[in-house]
Amino acid sequence: MKKGEIYEGIVEKTEFPNKGIVTVEDRRVAVKNTLPGQKIRFRLKKVRKGVGEGQLLQILEPAANEITPVCPHFANCGGCTWQNLSYEDQRLLKEGQLKELLDGAITAPYVFEGVKSSPRQLEYRNKMEFSFGDEEKDGPLALGMHKRGSFYDIVTADKCQIVDADFRKILCCVLEHFEKKKLPFYHRLRHTGYLRHLLVRKAANTGEILVDLITTTQHLREDGSDYSALTADQSWAEELRALPLEGEIVGILHTHNDSLADVVQNDRTELLYGRDYFYEELLGLRFKISPFSFFQTNSLGAELLYETARSYIGETDDRVIFDLYSGTGTIAQMLAPVAKKVVGVEIVEEAVEAAKVNARLNGLSNCSFIAGDVLKVIDELTDKPDLIVLDPPRDGIHPKALQKIIDFGVNRIVYISCKPTSLVRDLEMLQGRGYQVEKCVGVDMFPFTGNVETVVLLSKGEVDSKKIRVEFSLEDMDMSEFQDGATYPQIKEYVLEHTGLKVSNLYISQIKRKCGIGVGKNYNLPKSEDSRQPQCPPEKEKAIREAFKYFGMI
Numbered sequence: 001m002k003k004g005e006i007y008e009g010i011v012e013k014t015e016f017p018n019k020g021i022v023t024v025e026d027r028r029v030a031v032k033n034t035l036p037g038q039k040i041r042f043r044l045k046k047v048r049k050g051v052g053e054g055q056l057l058q059i060l061e062p063a064a065n066e067i068t069p070v071c072p073h074f075a076n077c078g079g080c081t082w083q084n085l086s087y088e089d090q091r092l093l094k095e096g097q098l099k100e101l102l103d104g105a106i107t108a109p110y111v112f113e114g115v116k117s118s119p120r121q122l123e124y125r126n127k128m129e130f131s132f133g134d135e136e137k138d139g140p141l142a143l144g145m146h147k148r149g150s151f152y153d154i155v156t157a158d159k160c161q162i163v164d165a166d167f168r169k170i171l172c173c174v175l176e177h178f179e180k181k182k183l184p185f186y187h188r189l190r191h192t193g194y195l196r197h198l199l200v201r202k203a204a205n206t207g208e209i210l211v212d213l214i215t216t217t218q219h220l221r222e223d224g225s226d227y228s229a230l231t232a233d234q235s236w237a238e239e240l241r242a243l244p245l246e247g248e249i250v251g252i253l254h255t256h257n258d259s260l261a262d263v264v265q266n267d268r269t270e271l272l273y274g275r276d277y278f279y280e281e282l283l284g285l286r287f288k289i290s291p292f293s294f295f296q297t298n299s300l301g302a303e304l305l306y307e308t309a310r311s312y313i314g315e316t317d318d319r320v321i322f323d324l325y326s327g328t329g330t331i332a333q334m335l336a337p338v339a340k341k342v343v344g345v346e347i348v349e350e351a352v353e354a355a356k357v358n359a360r361l362n363g364l365s366n367c368s369f370i371a372g373d374v375l376k377v378i379d380e381l382t383d384k385p386d387l388i389v390l391d392p393p394r395d396g397i398h399p400k401a402l403q404k405i406i407d408f409g410v411n412r413i414v415y416i417s418c419k420p421t422s423l424v425r426d427l428e429m430l431q432g433r434g435y436q437v438e439k440c441v442g443v444d445m446f447p448f449t450g451n452v453e454t455v456v457l458l459s460k461g462e463v464d465s466k467k468i469r470v471e472f473s474l475e476d477m478d479m480s481e482f483q484d485g486a487t488y489p490q491i492k493e494y495v496l497e498h499t500g501l502k503v504s505n506l507y508i509s510q511i512k513r514k515c516g517i518g519v520g521k522n523y524n525l526p527k528s529e530d531s532r533q534p535q536c537p538p539e540k541e542k543a544i545r546e547a548f549k550y551f552g553m554i
């Protein structure tokens, strides 16, 4: 096989995340956005020893079980991956992928309980971050999701099926308003323009809605004309309030964000109407949620997830439980009524404050929340846990933090994960240190996408963990995902995704040195004093620094 050449083949199976596997000339190639059974044409992008990488050019023949997509945007929109499969077929596909991955990582017999269906399969999302842009170069203003495979083009998601009618009405109202005003959208490469995102959050159980418009603070067009008079007019908020909705708008916000990264983040937020938080109710508890706090995006799915985790934890009476990576304290509060004490640890201070308020609201006096990085806070905890619940972010748990968690020596750990590949990496370490996987189950929180939540029950096996600790040392482990906060590929991916710029290892190492972040002594330094190396241009330096910030490296 040759890089750049075009090949044809039939997709045999899919693997996380969203990779179809094709065998051509005895070589396995992963091609994104394909389904088992499809005959495809692809270009070979990367030749690798194990699995190469191909870029889909055309679907020549559909899979036998393909259906007409439920959503009219599917052909163009990058939001969903599997609109062309029935829900049951999506669930089965996830189940197969998850089982294969777990079977490959779990070393002793365990029970795999399949993947539970999302209680709601359409209109399930309680949060959307719509982006402003245009559908094609110099086209009319668009508001919605990134076009499939495109960093710049946006598809107006006015008929999106994974959110409910209120989201669609809000989107159309805001788009219409700004189309009339002719305000420029923020251009991700040039870093000019005004309109960036529209964040909509709606609680499934209370119907409360929070809307946040995210813009830059720029007021000049590229031709030099001033549009500050237009941005001063906030009548879009009035128009939103007049909309006939099923739910109720309880807060309208305007966030100013001049950062290079293409993410919804908070530099300064103005409250234009109501309050800057909303309430959701899950399993009979009430939660106050602020615009930037983590909250599961599928409320009814979250109830199923937490009930599942609760059943995995088993007996909790008189036990002290640690809820690590606790967000707004949902799991801690679910467990508090049936435990002696629950301690939550969460890095986002705003979420910890909300968790404390939530615990008071729910009349719970036996849970406490601590703000900080689990890796550090864990050393300061005075309680000794009997049980631990782990619900880390997508990249999983820092090995050094996991080591400290294991050192507590509790009999049962429940690990909730939203990324199976980082889960299996952490399971390897847990098993190596004497834990045994008892059972696992998937919970589908994200219909129409390839993602799935997994709940795992681990118990302390017979192995003497002290002995094993001598044989495994952190130095022997693959720490690359965590060294200096992020790997080079992660930084590159982040920069590309958020700015459209491609950066080299050389540039990253140059900026690392500038920021005083450890780089191998001679890594990427010129071979001799007079050899000339290209220097990272300012625009790329800015983008790399944004990535360092995002990964907590500076």
Ligand SMILES: C[S@@+](CC[C@H](N)C(=O)[O-])C[C@H]1O[C@@H](n2cnc3c(N)ncnc32)[C@H](O)[C@@H]1O
Binding pocket: 294, 295, 296, 324, 325, 326, 327, 328, 329, 330, 331, 345, 346, 347, 348, 351, 372, 373, 374, 375, 391, 392, 393, 394, 418
């Ligand atoms: C998947 S969420 C789980 C939140 C919560 N359990 C829930 O279900 O709503 C992961 C949480 O971990 C937090 N987090 C990320 N890195 C962390 C760290 N190093 N230490 C503590 N919390 C962290 C995130 O802010 C986020 O709230």
